[in-house]
Structure formats: C-alpha cells, structure tokens
Amino acid sequence: MKSPTMRLPFHRSAALLGALALTLVACTSDEDRQSAEDVDVPEPQVPYDPEPVSVQAPAEDAEVDDVQFPTHLSDRISVDPAWDTPPQVHDGVFLAPREQEGKLVFSAVGAEGTLLWTAERPLSGSGFTVTAADDRPLAVLTDLDNQNETDESAGVNAATAYDLHTGEEVWGPVEIPGPHQGPGLVFAEQDDESVDSTGRQVALDSATGEPSEEDSHIIGEFFGTLVFTDGNELVASTDRQTNELWRTTVPEDLTHEATEEIVSPSTNRLPPGSALIGLPEQGYGLWDITEGELLKGDLDDAMFDLMSETWVGVREEELVGFDLNGEQVWSEELSAEAQLLGVGGVMAYVLTEKDELRTYNTVTGSTTRLYDPLEEGTAAIPLAFTDRGATAVDTGTELLLVTDTSRPTEDYAEDETSIDADP
Incomplete structure (x- = not known):
C-alpha cells in the first residue's frame, strides 16, 4: 500500500527545515563572509521593558478558514x-517570541489558550529556553547588561529565569559569555576568527543561575540535569556539577x-529525563539521563509520543518505533534525507526529500491519512505537543496553537448552516 502523502509548498518546507535545524554548525563560504562584511551596521535598538507583564487573558482567536488541520485536531x-519561531513547550506552557516595532516580544501561552505573560527583549536577545529547577518549570531569556542603551555592540551577555506559568523572576540577571547555544542553559562565547566554532562555554545551574566549572566539556543542560565529559567518561550532575548522579x-x-567533539542537538x-548524545556525522545515542542508560544507538533524530509512550526515531533511510526500554517494535523504509517534523497524538509527521508530508501511526508504524482529501486549504503541520493534546502547528505562514479545548457544539451548527446556504 502506498503511503498517503501531501505535498508542501516550497516556502513551508524550507522554513521548517531551517527552524528545526538540530545543530548550530554554520556552513559559510568565503564569499558569504565577504558579503557579511559589507552589511550595514544595524540601527540602534528601540527602548524596551524587560520585566514580564502578567496578562492572564485569552489569546487572540486564529483565522483558520484556509487552514486544513489533521482530523483529530x-x-x-x-x-x-x-509567534515568529516555533515554540518550546514544558508543563503545559508554550513559549516563543515575535518581532514587534523593532523589538522581540515573548509570549507564554497555556494549553487551554490563555496568554499568561509577555516580556520584551532587544532583537539581539532572541536566545531562550525552558528548563526546570526542583520540578518548578522555568523560562530563561537572554538580555543585554546595558539594556535600553543605544549601543548593542556588546551583544547578548545576561540571562534571567522566570516562572514559566506566572513570569515571576526566579534568578538573574547573571552574566553569560555569549549567546544561547543549547541544549538547555548552555551559553558560549562567539569565536571572532571562525563562524564555525565557539569560545568559552558555560552551563547555568537551573536552580540558582550559577555557572558550571569551565574545565569540562559540556554536552547540555536538560531540565536541571547537566551532562558533560570527564576524560573518557560521560557524567551527569546537578548543582553546578557538585551533585553527581552517574x-x-x-x-x-x-x-x-x-x-x-561529543554533542547533543x-x-x-x-521530554525531561532523556537526551540525544553523539556526533552529528555519525549519529546519536538516545540516553535515559536519570539512570545513565543508553536506550538506542545509531539515530539521526528521535522524538517521543506522550500519548502512546512510544519513541520514534530516524536511522539513515528508516523510521523506527521502540518502547520505553529501547526495544524496537516496528520499522518503515524512508526516502533519503527525510526529516522528522513532529511526534504526538499517536502520529509521527515526516517530510520527505520531495517535500511530501507523510504521517505514521506511532504504535504500529502504519501510514495513515490525517487530512481530509475533500477539504481545501493549507495543511497545518504539528510541531510541539502537550500530554493532553494541545499542539503548536505551522501553516506555512503562521504558527498557531491548537488548544486542548473543544469548540462549542453551536460552532458546528453554524458551519453546517453556512454550507447549506451556499448556492
């Protein structure tokens, strides 16, 4: 049986691949670097208020007349x-920025569609992440230590943590060596001689904002757990590397x-408690970082379906599903260069090299048709999910949030009346 597919507009697939890039490695030619030198100096930043503002009001309804959602949404x-960039999600809250009047405005939105709080940053302060400290979900935003001054040449050099649900400040601002690198609370100094490398690197303690030791190679910070290398060993710890876990x-x-050279995307x-660790050219291992166990090796990418509790991974030209213990339960052949876009709601969304969208059941691996072939409109591709089904989707021109709340039944009655009234 041929897999159901949906062809995507070029602008959508290109945007998705850029937004979901898994590394910070840049491939820039000498000609590109020369062109960059000719770019005009940016205009001075506009004034902004870095303090979060509590909103606690419904977010604006989306215009979806020309959008085709998966049937279950x-x-x-x-x-x-x-939002201008795909959101990060943790503990039922989505967070992402948008550009507005020469500055960035971050918005935290709950799974039910409530705009919880907003915070402004300069355009150079686009780095952000979500993490946790003692089970408290946090949003960490970057900023300038000379905020609201006209000179932005110092770059991003401060980070502040806020309660993800309320916007309440938890710690910071604390000094960082340079822009956000990730994963998690990892920041690195830009190398002036090469765009392909970084200088001094630190990870911040999620509970206090204190920097890690600087004599170790940091792989990433994952919701309060720091993973780094010590000689020929992988180590996980909390509390600035003082509380070793394994x-x-x-x-x-x-x-x-x-x-x-060992990294994480x-x-x-x-989800918390897991990480991909390895080499981009050779593949990653999927690790349970609570126990220090390797669940699955030789993966190009992987995501977790919260609803079915199934891992879905890409391995060369193969899509694989495996259980919580790393045991493979199914596999399906993929075309070369296929990209895993999202996994959630018992479905995996894969973009083929021909810009076709394919959907797979995460439990069985079978292909399925999630979009009504009789409907018209741009396909909304799910990117991020909560355990109750709220989903961030990309329509190609907008990033919307499909909440975990069903539409009132009277909405369907109005739709049917409108359809019947058409000549």
Whole structure:
C-alpha cells in the first residue's frame, strides 16, 4: 500500500527545515563572509521593558478558514499567539517570541489558550529556553547588561529565569559569555576568527543561575540535569556539577573521537529525563539521563509520543518505533534525507526529500491519512505537543496553537448552516 502523502509548498518546507535545524554548525563560504562584511551596521535598538507583564487573558482567536488541520485536531479551538519561531513547550506552557516595532516580544501561552505573560527583549536577545529547577518549570531569556542603551555592540551577555506559568523572576540577571547555544542553559562565547566554532562555554545551574566549572566539556543542560565529559567518561550532575548522579564510560563507537567533539542537538525536543548524545556525522545515542542508560544507538533524530509512550526515531533511510526500554517494535523504509517534523497524538509527521508530508501511526508504524482529501486549504503541520493534546502547528505562514479545548457544539451548527446556504 502506498503511503498517503501531501505535498508542501516550497516556502513551508524550507522554513521548517531551517527552524528545526538540530545543530548550530554554520556552513559559510568565503564569499558569504565577504558579503557579511559589507552589511550595514544595524540601527540602534528601540527602548524596551524587560520585566514580564502578567496578562492572564485569552489569546487572540486564529483565522483558520484556509487552514486544513489533521482530523483529530479539527474540533479544537485555535489561537494565534503571533509567534515568529516555533515554540518550546514544558508543563503545559508554550513559549516563543515575535518581532514587534523593532523589538522581540515573548509570549507564554497555556494549553487551554490563555496568554499568561509577555516580556520584551532587544532583537539581539532572541536566545531562550525552558528548563526546570526542583520540578518548578522555568523560562530563561537572554538580555543585554546595558539594556535600553543605544549601543548593542556588546551583544547578548545576561540571562534571567522566570516562572514559566506566572513570569515571576526566579534568578538573574547573571552574566553569560555569549549567546544561547543549547541544549538547555548552555551559553558560549562567539569565536571572532571562525563562524564555525565557539569560545568559552558555560552551563547555568537551573536552580540558582550559577555557572558550571569551565574545565569540562559540556554536552547540555536538560531540565536541571547537566551532562558533560570527564576524560573518557560521560557524567551527569546537578548543582553546578557538585551533585553527581552517574558516570559511565563513553560508548565504544565514540572513543576514537575527542570527547570535546561529543554533542547533543542544540534544540532539545525530548521530554525531561532523556537526551540525544553523539556526533552529528555519525549519529546519536538516545540516553535515559536519570539512570545513565543508553536506550538506542545509531539515530539521526528521535522524538517521543506522550500519548502512546512510544519513541520514534530516524536511522539513515528508516523510521523506527521502540518502547520505553529501547526495544524496537516496528520499522518503515524512508526516502533519503527525510526529516522528522513532529511526534504526538499517536502520529509521527515526516517530510520527505520531495517535500511530501507523510504521517505514521506511532504504535504500529502504519501510514495513515490525517487530512481530509475533500477539504481545501493549507495543511497545518504539528510541531510541539502537550500530554493532553494541545499542539503548536505551522501553516506555512503562521504558527498557531491548537488548544486542548473543544469548540462549542453551536460552532458546528453554524458551519453546517453556512454550507447549506451556499448556492
């Protein structure tokens, strides 16, 4: 049986691949660098208020007349938070910025569609992440220490943590060496001589904002757990590396590489307690970082379906599903260069090299048709999910939030009346 597919507009697929890039490695030619030198100096930043503002009001309803949702999301209320980049999500809250009047405005939106709080930052302060400290969900935003002055040449050099639900300040601002690098609370100094490398690197303690020791290679900070290398060992700890959770020998397939080359994708799309660790060119291992156990090796990417509790991974030209213990339960052949866009609601969304969207059942691996072939409109692609089904989607031109709240039944009656009234 041929897999159901949906072709995507070029602008959508290009935007998705850029937004969901898993590394910060830049491939820039000498000609590009020369062109960059000719770029005009940015205009001075506009004034902004860095303090979060509590809103606690419904987000604006989304215009969805020309949008086609997966069938299981079509009866939900959708809102438009006006995000410009895909949101990060934790503990039922989505967070992302938008550009507005020469500055960034971050918006935290609950799964039911409530705009919880907003915070302004300069355009250079686009780095952000979500994390946790002692089970308290946090949003961490970057800023300038000379905020609201006209000179932005110092770059982003401060970070502040806020309660993800309320916007209440928890710690900061604290000094950081440079922009957000990720995953989690990892920041690095930009290397002036090369766009492909970074200088001094630190990870902040999620509970206090204190920086980690600087004599270790940091792999990432994952919701309060710091993972780094110590010689030929992987180590996980909390409290600025003082509270060691576990340590284990670096896997054999990585021992021939310098441990400083071992990384985790900069955009962590996995739930707390897990991480991808390895080398982009050779593949990643999926780790349970609460116990220090390798669940699955040799993966290009992986995501977790909260509803079915199934892992879905990409391995060369294969899509695989495996259980909580890392046991493979199904596999399906993929085309080369396929991209895993999102996993949630018992579905995996894959973009093929021909810009076609394919959907797979996460439990069985079978292909399925989620979009009504008789409907018209741009397909909304799910990107981020909560355990109750709220979903951030990309329509190609907008990033919307499909809430976990169903539309009132009278809405359906109005739709049917409108359809019957058409000549």
